[in-house]
Amino acid sequence: MRVFSLSSLFITLGSSLLFQCLGEIEQASSPPRGWNSYDSFCWTISEEEFLQNAELVAQRLRTHGFEYVVVDYLWYRRKVKGAYVDSLGFDVIDEWGRMMPDPDRWPSSRGGKGFTEVAKKVHGMGLKFGIHVMRGISTQAFNANTPILDVTTGKAYEESGRQWRAKDVGMKERTCAWMKNGFMSVNTKLGAGRAFLRSLYQQYADWGVDFVKNDCVFGADFDLGEISYISKVLTELNRPILYSLSPGTSVTPAMARDVNSLVNMYRITGDDWDTWGDVAAHFDISRDFSAANMIGAKGLRGKSWPDLDMLPFGWLTDQGSNEGPHRKCNLNLDEQRSQITLWSMAKSPLMFGGDMRRLDDATFSLLTNPTLLEINSFSSNNKEFPYITNTKCRCRRVRNRPLTCESRNPERNSVMGTLALGLTNCKDVEARGWSPKAIDDDDLDQVCWKEKSRNRDQEPFCLYKRKPLLSSEEYSTYKNHYDGKVHLLATKTTESCLGASRNQKLTSKESKRGSYSPCGWDANQMWELNHNGTLMNSYSGLCASVRKVQANSGSNGIRAWTATGRRGEIYVAFFNLDDDKAEVSMRIADLAKAFPGKNFSTASCKCREEWSGKDFGVVRDSLSAQVEIHGCALFVLNCTYS
Ligand SMILES: *[C@@H]1O[C@H](CO)[C@@H](O)[C@H](O)[C@H]1NC(C)=O
Ligand SMILES: *[C@@H]1O[C@H](CO)[C@@H](O)[C@H](O)[C@H]1NC(C)=O
Numbered sequence: 001m002r003v004f005s006l007s008s009l010f011i012t013l014g015s016s017l018l019f020q021c022l023g024e025i026e027q028a029s030s031p032p033r034g035w036n037s038y039d040s041f042c043w044t045i046s047e048e049e050f051l052q053n054a055e056l057v058a059q060r061l062r063t064h065g066f067e068y069v070v071v072d073y074l075w076y077r078r079k080v081k082g083a084y085v086d087s088l089g090f091d092v093i094d095e096w097g098r099m100m101p102d103p104d105r106w107p108s109s110r111g112g113k114g115f116t117e118v119a120k121k122v123h124g125m126g127l128k129f130g131i132h133v134m135r136g137i138s139t140q141a142f143n144a145n146t147p148i149l150d151v152t153t154g155k156a157y158e159e160s161g162r163q164w165r166a167k168d169v170g171m172k173e174r175t176c177a178w179m180k181n182g183f184m185s186v187n188t189k190l191g192a193g194r195a196f197l198r199s200l201y202q203q204y205a206d207w208g209v210d211f212v213k214n215d216c217v218f219g220a221d222f223d224l225g226e227i228s229y230i231s232k233v234l235t236e237l238n239r240p241i242l243y244s245l246s247p248g249t250s251v252t253p254a255m256a257r258d259v260n261s262l263v264n265m266y267r268i269t270g271d272d273w274d275t276w277g278d279v280a281a282h283f284d285i286s287r288d289f290s291a292a293n294m295i296g297a298k299g300l301r302g303k304s305w306p307d308l309d310m311l312p313f314g315w316l317t318d319q320g321s322n323e324g325p326h327r328k329c330n331l332n333l334d335e336q337r338s339q340i341t342l343w344s345m346a347k348s349p350l351m352f353g354g355d356m357r358r359l360d361d362a363t364f365s366l367l368t369n370p371t372l373l374e375i376n377s378f379s380s381n382n383k384e385f386p387y388i389t390n391t392k393c394r395c396r397r398v399r400n401r402p403l404t405c406e407s408r409n410p411e412r413n414s415v416m417g418t419l420a421l422g423l424t425n426c427k428d429v430e431a432r433g434w435s436p437k438a439i440d441d442d443d444l445d446q447v448c449w450k451e452k453s454r455n456r457d458q459e460p461f462c463l464y465k466r467k468p469l470l471s472s473e474e475y476s477t478y479k480n481h482y483d484g485k486v487h488l489l490a491t492k493t494t495e496s497c498l499g500a501s502r503n504q505k506l507t508s509k510e511s512k513r514g515s516y517s518p519c520g521w522d523a524n525q526m527w528e529l530n531h532n533g534t535l536m537n538s539y540s541g542l543c544a545s546v547r548k549v550q551a552n553s554g555s556n557g558i559r560a561w562t563a564t565g566r567r568g569e570i571y572v573a574f575f576n577l578d579d580d581k582a583e584v585s586m587r588i589a590d591l592a593k594a595f596p597g598k599n600f601s602t603a604s605c606k607c608r609e610e611w612s613g614k615d616f617g618v619v620r621d622s623l624s625a626q627v628e629i630h631g632c633a634l635f636v637l638n639c640t641y642s
């Protein structure tokens with residue numbers, strides 16, 4: 001694999017020689033693969049924990065192509081009382097307003113060394129070192145009005161006869177929507193703004209960083225000025241650094257076309273956690289990006305890859321938590337197989353998120369499945385394949401109408417259709433329609449969607465609202481974070497709170513799954529009911545809106561993807577997104593629709609299914625399989641065309 005020859009070059013030849021070859025090396029020639037600390041540590045990871053994980057990645061996953069180990073966000077935040085994911089004033093910054101690793105968590109950074117020692121150790125393991133950084137400049141540096149380092153002179157940046165400072169370049173009106181206290185954009189139209197960004201990336205290169213995940217600059221947080229300028233700086237540094245963008249809420253292929261050639265990977269959804277709703281939300285968007293030919297399109301010094309986010313398998317923490325790894329992944333084995341199969345068929349970067357120190361055998365064999373990794377690195381023509389049917393559902397013929405399928409779950413066929421909750425801009429009139437409703441309960445009220453005007457056949461869409469449960473001490477610490485905010489619960493008794501990011505859609509029939517997760521204090525679960533009837537989410541700054549969806553479209557149905565292997569084999573994956581078992585079938589002849597130029601009507605294909613290991617022998621007419629709820633089947637076909 002090309003990625004290997006690169007990392008061994010790095011060790012044996014040393015960096016100076018590598019730089020001379022830079023022009024010839026294609027960056028991210030296949031989807032990058034590695035480990036990221038976020039799903040298991042949130043922001044809290046220490047140097048010791050990071051190096052333990054890196055060592056295990058080197059021992060167990062490196063030979064399977066996992067080469068990047070990435071420290072996710074807030075490595076500069078002191079882990080002390082009162083610090084959390086959107087606190088202000090706990091960060092370690094240098095005299096130039098740049099983030100420095102918290103010396104208590106990252107002892108080797110003392111004496112101004114930053115991540116130099118950690119990067120050295122990671123390189124010594126044969127791996128590459130990555131860090132997460134936020135957009136622009138921190139509020140803390142802005143408030144301190146630090147001077148800006150001009151890396152060309154080594155002194156404070158001066159222009160037009162004066163020294164420029166943080167307050168000249170920070171854009172207070174453009175704070176990061178989901179970390180309002182943390183960071184704001186930098187004005188890249190100003191020489192001083194550009195000098196500031198250059199001083200950051202020069203330092204990352206000096207530390208020995210190989211991968212930068214730049215957050216709050218893409219999707220709903222789009223900052224093309226910063227992305228373009230950083231990309232330019234990265235091409236000018238004498239060190240190859242992979243450039244990754246995040247997050248991906250409401251990303252479209254059109255938006256991605258503005259950036260793909262500037263970067264190596266970019267998220268196309270909001271954060272993915274271990275709920276089935278999150279996994280299911282990736283099918284449509286992956287289909288759209290493959291149809292737009294964005295998979296493996298031109299990128300920074302090489303290629304770029306739409307990124308479906310980390311794989312939250314194994315031993316994890318929770319979003320926004322101050323706690324390290326402490327719980328098992330909530331996806332069952334079928335759901336995990338579906339997730340990694342889609343990620344592989346769509347050629348997403350594969351970044352494992354679980355704690356390596358508690359990597360169980362099932363997770364290890366999923367991550368290292370040779371067929372999936374082969375598909376992920378080397379397949380082509382990756383596309384959704386719509387020519388499939390579910391033969392399991394009851395069929396009935398209505399007079400003068402074609403044969404239709406009736407769902408086994410009668411709820412879904414309700415004449416009224418299903419209500420689906422999504423997120424929209426708070427300025428949209430369609431976001432108005434929420435109102436409080438007192439119920440006969442001391443502790444709880446409801447908040448309901450257009451309760452009065454509803455059709456009388458339809459159940460009102462109501463949620464229970466409750467103040468976040470906090471000790472008085474916690475409340476006083478996080479008062480600003482909580483004031484006026486509520487948690488939303490599906491039922492009176494549940495301890496699961498509604499969270500929201502744009503990739504998550506919640507329907508009224510699905511209130512027990514999808515967007516609910518154990519109640520915590522992360523911004524994702526905080527909602528505020530405004531006087532004008534909008535219901536605003538603190539994490540995204542977006543508002544909840546309810547739309548009626550067609551009967552049955554609340555169920556995601558069955559999906560299939562196809563791709564070609566580098567030895568001419570054909571991969572076919574069936575996915576069952578429904579809550580009923582499915583029997584999925586396709587005609588072999590229809591493969592010609594995905595692979596034009598091949599005549600499948602005379603083909604004979606040898607077929608093997610990956611998860612069952614079952615050899616189907618030669619298949620001629622059709623391919624079908626029972627697919628478990630949320631499960632998948634993965635066929636490898638070897639066809640001869642006579
Ligand atoms: C409703 O009020 C909020 C908060 O004041 C405001 O941000 C939003 O734009 C308003 N939306 C509409 C549709 O009036
Ligand atoms: C495929 O081959 C069959 C048998 O030779 C032939 O009848 C048919 O027209 C071919 N189809 C296409 C699309 O070329």
Ligand SMILES: *[C@@H]1O[C@H](CO)[C@@H](O)[C@H](O)[C@H]1NC(C)=O
Binds near residue numbers: 567568569638
């Ligand atoms: C496909 O089958 C042929 C004939 O049996 C065999 O030679 C070839 O190696 C197979 N290819 C793959 C990719 O399995």
